[in-house]
Amino acid sequence: MGKDEARDAVGDYRYGFHDPENAVIKFDKGISEQVVRDISALKNEPEWMTEIRVKAYHHYVERPMPDWGNMGLLNSIDFDAVTYFLKSSSGTAKDWDDVPEDIKNTFDRLGIPDAEQKWLGGVTAQYESEAVYHSIREDLEKQGVLFYDMDSGLREHEDIVREYFCSVIPYSDNKFSALNTAVWSGGSFIYVPKGVHVELPVQAYFRINSENMGQFERTLIIADEGSSIQYVEGCTAPTFSTDSLHSAVVELIAMKGATIRYTTIQNWSTNVYNLVTKRGVAYENATIEWIDGNIGSKLTMKYPSVILRGEGAHAEVISVAYSGEGQHQDAGSKVIHLAANTTSNVLSKSISKNGGRSSYRGLVKVSPKAHNCKINVVCDALLLDENSRSDTYPTMEVANSSCRVEHEASVSKVSGDQLFYLMSRGHSEAEAMGMIINGFFEPFTRELPMEYAVELNRLLEIEMEGAIG
Amino acid sequence: MAEELLKIIDLEVSVDGVKILKGLSLRIKSGEVHAIMGRNGSGKSTLAFVLMGHPAYEITKGSVTFRGKPLEELNVFERARAGMFLSFQYPQAIPGVQVGKFLRKSVQAVRGSAAGSAREFRTELNQAMESLGVDRSFLSRYVNDGFSGGEKKRLEILQMLLLHPQLVILDETDSGLDIDALRTVAEGINEAAKTAGCLVITHYQRLLDYVKPDFVHIMLDGKLVKSGGAELALEVERQGYEWIEAEVA
Numbered sequence: 001m002g003k004d005e006a007r008d009a010v011g012d013y014r015y016g017f018h019d020p021e022n023a024v025i026k027f028d029k030g031i032s033e034q035v036v037r038d039i040s041a042l043k044n045e046p047e048w049m050t051e052i053r054v055k056a057y058h059h060y061v062e063r064p065m066p067d068w069g070n071m072g073l074l075n076s077i078d079f080d081a082v083t084y085f086l087k088s089s090s091g092t093a094k095d096w097d098d099v100p101e102d103i104k105n106t107f108d109r110l111g112i113p114d115a116e117q118k119w120l121g122g123v124t125a126q127y128e129s130e131a132v133y134h135s136i137r138e139d140l141e142k143q144g145v146l147f148y149d150m151d152s153g154l155r156e157h158e159d160i161v162r163e164y165f166c167s168v169i170p171y172s173d174n175k176f177s178a179l180n181t182a183v184w185s186g187g188s189f190i191y192v193p194k195g196v197h198v199e200l201p202v203q204a205y206f207r208i209n210s211e212n213m214g215q216f217e218r219t220l221i222i223a224d225e226g227s228s229i230q231y232v233e234g235c236t237a238p239t240f241s242t243d244s245l246h247s248a249v250v251e252l253i254a255m256k257g258a259t260i261r262y263t264t265i266q267n268w269s270t271n272v273y274n275l276v277t278k279r280g281v282a283y284e285n286a287t288i289e290w291i292d293g294n295i296g297s298k299l300t301m302k303y304p305s306v307i308l309r310g311e312g313a314h315a316e317v318i319s320v321a322y323s324g325e326g327q328h329q330d331a332g333s334k335v336i337h338l339a340a341n342t343t344s345n346v347l348s349k350s351i352s353k354n355g356g357r358s359s360y361r362g363l364v365k366v367s368p369k370a371h372n373c374k375i376n377v378v379c380d381a382l383l384l385d386e387n388s389r390s391d392t393y394p395t396m397e398v399a400n401s402s403c404r405v406e407h408e409a410s411v412s413k414v415s416g417d418q419l420f421y422l423m424s425r426g427h428s429e430a431e432a433m434g435m436i437i438n439g440f441f442e443p444f445t446r447e448l449p450m451e452y453a454v455e456l457n458r459l460l461e462i463e464m465e466g467a468i469g
Numbered sequence: 470m471a472e473e474l475l476k477i478i479d480l481e482v483s484v485d486g487v488k489i490l491k492g493l494s495l496r497i498k499s500g501e502v503h504a505i506m507g508r509n510g511s512g513k514s515t516l517a518f519v520l521m522g523h524p525a526y527e528i529t530k531g532s533v534t535f536r537g538k539p540l541e542e543l544n545v546f547e548r549a550r551a552g553m554f555l556s557f558q559y560p561q562a563i564p565g566v567q568v569g570k571f572l573r574k575s576v577q578a579v580r581g582s583a584a585g586s587a588r589e590f591r592t593e594l595n596q597a598m599e600s601l602g603v604d605r606s607f608l609s610r611y612v613n614d615g616f617s618g619g620e621k622k623r624l625e626i627l628q629m630l631l632l633h634p635q636l637v638i639l640d641e642t643d644s645g646l647d648i649d650a651l652r653t654v655a656e657g658i659n660e661a662a663k664t665a666g667c668l669v670i671t672h673y674q675r676l677l678d679y680v681k682p683d684f685v686h687i688m689l690d691g692k693l694v695k696s697g698g699a700e701l702a703l704e705v706e707r708q709g710y711e712w713i714e715a716e717v718a
């Protein structure tokens with residue numbers, strides 16, 4: 001479908017769908033102000049959102065590419081070949097039976113409906129640009145928890161979205177946050193009322209299914225005073241010979257005494273560029289935890305950040321990265337201590353294999369006012385062979401001398417004696433390697449819901465098979 | 470008649486181009502306990518490693534068969550699955566791998582379909598841990614990670630009991646054990662020795678008070694230069710190795 005037809009569809013949408021079952025909208029490749037406006041119009045958005053989108057678009061166009069990181073790969077992205085919007089289902093179903101058959105099959109295969117029944121408090125499933133399925137447990141709804149896909153969130157709770165959208169990550173933060181703000185679609189909107197603890201994790205699953213697709217979900221989570229929530233996201237895509245682009249923005253707001261844990265298992269296929277901006281702000285005695293696993297993608301650039309704004313706030317960033325052949329995981333974290341008695345803990349682990357490359361890029365910043373902070377940063381890299389690579393780029397800007405800062409970094413190799421020990425217990429070389437690397441990632445894995453931990457271990461074991469000659 | 474498990478004939482082994490074993494022969498039948506004693510650096514661990522298939526050790530001459538099969542045909546893990554077990558002098562730490570899971574996986578890998586159900590495994594594990602005086606908290610710790618010397622040795626023996634090996638090679642399992650631990654570990658070895666063949670590398674007669682060897686061999690510069698019964702170990706305990714060196718020279 002071309003742009004004109006898309007605009008016809010927009011017209012259709014404004015007046016309500018007549019035949020929602022078959023409504024599919026695919027924009028032409030490439031981006032322009034018109035594309036941005038079309039997306040906004042298609043979604044029937046309020047004026048202010050259209051305006052932010054357009055401003056963000058212009059900022060995106062003017063903003064140069066980052067002059068750091070893997071510039072070779074960054075500059076090889078063909079932004080004109082990307083499809084910026086693709087709607088594959090008429091709307092967001094509350095029942096899996098109402099999701100189009102082929103899409104439902106995909107999520108079935110990914111085990112989502114099954115997991116939902118067993119251990120989740122809510123699920124949103126995004127396919128290409130929009131959520132195709134969304135549901136929340138009744139008890140959470142009754143407690144006033146708001147959980148929507150972002151498009152519905154904007155429709156139903158415009159006031160909250162307007163207050164917080166771009167409040168943690170302005171569109172001008174970087175080129176990709178600008179791009180996301182211009183063309184965002186899907187993602188999650190969550191508001192947890194004061195004192196409500198959401199015990200079961202809430203999950204979002206992102207699926208890219210088409211070639212040259214660009215997925216730009218936008219997530220906003222607000223945990224009001226004394227509340228808590230755990231959000232888990234997973235993602236996959238089929239392997240194509242051409243590249244897809246995933247560029248998300250995630251903003252977290254943890255009010256006084258609130259806790260947000262945001263867990264990611266990123267397992268894009270190795271033709272996906274994953275350029276994501278994630279940041280949270282933690283007020284007095286609040287905690288933000290990023291549990292961030294990067295297994296897939298061609299190039300990931302992602303540095304989950306926490307701004308510790310209130311006294312006694314805490315940041316926890318536990319991340320792992322696995323880089324195989326042709327992959328570059330450029331990951332890390334940023335923690336900004338703006339208030340006294342704030343604490344942060346950063347643990348980063350990476351494994352590189354078959355020429356894969358892992359970089360840790362970390363920033364710790366302490367403002368002059370932030371007395372008595374405690375900061376602990378540990379980076380461990382494991383290299384599985386000679387042609388793989390690991391780099392660390394830690395930056396510390398500490399402007400308050402009462403802080404206690406600890407930083408450790410190590411690079412190691414799997415020892416032949418460890419392999420021999422495990423093999424003498426009946427494990428093949430690949431199995432032994434799998435055990436060692438799963439053990440290496442264990443400080444991360446043990447933070448995951450059990451089902452995810454099992455899945456991740458299995459994934460890494462498969463990675464080790466066939467890797468050994 | 471007891472089965473001949475291990476047959477080593479005129480074995481020569483090099484590591485990094487340095488010849489360590491220099492013509493060693495030994496036969497072990499099931500149910501037999503053989504002790505090897507010898508000075509530091511004489512090549513005892515080298516023998517243990519080469520039997521288990523460590524890639525750094527190269528056989529330059531001679532042959533080794535396990536239950537009639539030439540060992541060079543078997544990879545390290547295949548030797549384990551075929552029934553060989555090595556208790557390491559210096560067991561490796563595997564950070565992040567929990568003992569409990571590791572034991573279960575190893576039992577499945579080595580014993581295959583004979584491994585039994587998860588419940589059977591737990592029963593067996595509990596019994597073995599109790600007999601060795603191993604605390605349950607062990608199971609959630611990481612394999613040998615931060616273990617004391619004695620704890621590492623107990624974990625080795627625990628693995629030996631669970632893996633049901635036919636041939637057990639114990640490389641200084643008694644070193645670093647306190648006197649009570651030595652007794653429990655010795656009981657474990659005696660349990661295994663009821664059916665398996667045992668090769669016990671040790672520096673001390675103390676262990677042999679509890680584990681009665683059928684044969685004692687003295688290793689000197691990569692060769693077994695003298696063999697005898699349990700009394701030979703007592704002799705070494707009293708007089709050291711010099712008289713044997715003098716005899717050989």
Ligand SMILES: Nc1ncnc2c1ncn2[C@@H]1O[C@H](COP(=O)(O)OP(=O)(O)OP(=O)(O)O)[C@@H](O)[C@H]1O
Nearest residue numbers: 484485487489507508509510511512513514515516
């Ligand atoms: N990579 C190597 N290169 C050269 N020599 C080696 C190498 N590895 C081991 N050796 C030597 O081989 C000899 C035998 O070592 P081995 O560990 O088998 O002795 P051992 O009898 O077990 O001694 P201990 O009683 O101290 O445990 C030693 O002299 C040791 O230094």
Ligand SMILES: [Mg+2]
Nearest residue numbers: 513514515558
């Ligand atoms: Mg030794």
